[in-house]
Amino acid sequence: MNTPREPQDMEGESDIDTTSDSESESEWNPESSTGSDSLNENDRTEAKKGQKRKLKKTSSLCTPKKSQVEDSRQLRQKFGNKSELPVTCGDKNGILHVEKYNDNPSSVECILSEDQWFKPNEFERFGGKGRSKKWKTTIFCDKYSLQKFIEAGLLSPLKKRRIQNKQIDSPDPSPVADRLRNRKRQLFPSCSESNTSNHDNNDSADNDDKDITDMTMFEVQILPVTCGSGSGILHKNRFATGRCGRCIRTEDFWLTPEDFIRLNKPDGMWRKDILSSGIPLGKLIMKRVLELHMITCDCRLCEDLDQDLLNDDMCYVCDSEEELLCCDECPRAFHSHCHLPAVHKDSLGSQWSCTFCVMKKMDGSNQKTLQHVLSSPVSQYTLHCQYLLLHLLHESKVPGFSENIFDLGRMKLKLEKNDYQTLQEFVTDIELVCNNCCTSSEGSNSSRMTSKLKEVFKREFETIFKLL
Secondary structure (H helix, E strand, C coil), X not given: CCCCCCHHHHHHHHHHHHHHHHHHHHCCCHHHCCHHHCCCHHHHHHHHHHHHHHHHHHHHHHHHHHHHHHHHHHHHHHHCCCCEEEEEECCEEEEEEHHHHHHCCCCCCCEEECCEEECHHHHHHHCCCCCCCCHHHHCEECCEEHHHHHHCCCCCCHHHHHHHHHHHHCCCCCHHHHHHHHHHHHHCHHHHHHHHHHHHHHHHHHCCCCCCCCHHHHCCCEEEXXXXXXXXXXXXXXXXXXXXXXXXXXXXXXECHHHHHXXXXXXXXXXXXXXXXXXXXXXXXXXXXXXXXXXXXXXXXXXXXXXXXXXXXXCCCCCCCCXXXXXXXXXXXXXXXXXXXXXXXXXXXXXXXXXHHHHHHCCCCCCECHHHHHCCEHHXXXXXXXXXXXXXXXXXXXXXXXXXXCHHHHHHHHHHCCCXXXXXXXXXHHHHHHHHHHHHCCCHHHHHHHHHHHHHHHHHHHHHHCEC
């Protein structure tokens, strides 16, 4: 493969070329000297040697000019009728769409790379060359930089036109010009406002590289994501690439970004169509919010050989790590003592399902009245009570709030000891816990959480009992 030539070398050669031709012609010209300036034999010999040295230097400096013309001719022959150009920048490859580029490279996404569109300056950063801030000389097609394509007339020299426009539109700093402009504002205020608006628009176009998004909101370790009608939670510590790293937790699965796209938008692209707070994942990668793993990475996320990646890393109830029991039907994981009912390792078989998954399989086609349910013995609906209490324990995992609902833990013990006789007693305890939290906790956050617990309990209660 041909290696691209560094643009700095070319610029340096062309600068020397424009100044040394005249110098080489004006210096060391012994034949034009008069008799009074005649040289002795030694001087003439040194003059000829100097002339050869200067001619050799001049000859080498002329080469880039001829090479530049030759490059332009070759570029026009090879790429003159191409609408798409294969480009590279650093370790990234892409396709530059000429028509999109010529519209306005500073504000149009014209380079497609890894299923995402980039502006030239964005593609430069994506390729790891962002510090250069000279995308015309860091983005290459074949062995030629985009600057060569601009010089050959194959790409629009937009930067020159923008400089000219700025020079035309830039105000004259003279006092007379200031007075004329003030007078114009007084006579034609609408025109002045229009010009100011246009100037602001131009400034925003020139500063399109500046990101106005507040990225501090993405400093947390979990990010809510959406794609079409689907939603989930992205865990940064699990993110690797599009196809590796099950980092998006939905209600039923841990999914890779590509899996999440296939489930919610089969014809979409994960970098563009998976959004977090309205920002595509591709942009979060460029902003280093998400760290993309190398293709050669052999970590357990990229190998994806660990079955534990199919389940949560934290207990669903207490939100802490250590040794966890993983459900074989859903992503949830529990400590053996946190789950309801408590699980003894000796009783585990080859497959284990949590209470949530067992409840899904139960036949609840018979509808009941609320009075009938509340008067029923708890022994008839033990699994239902365990399901409801696990939901509340999970929802109460909020710092500063869980301390006020330790009574849920007491209810867990009472349920395990069969202290409840009827469902009415169980429901009454739930209501007391919520009311106690509401009165003993101060602040809007506690009030909102208490309301959320009541809503969750009511929704799940009506769902599992099929109330009329």
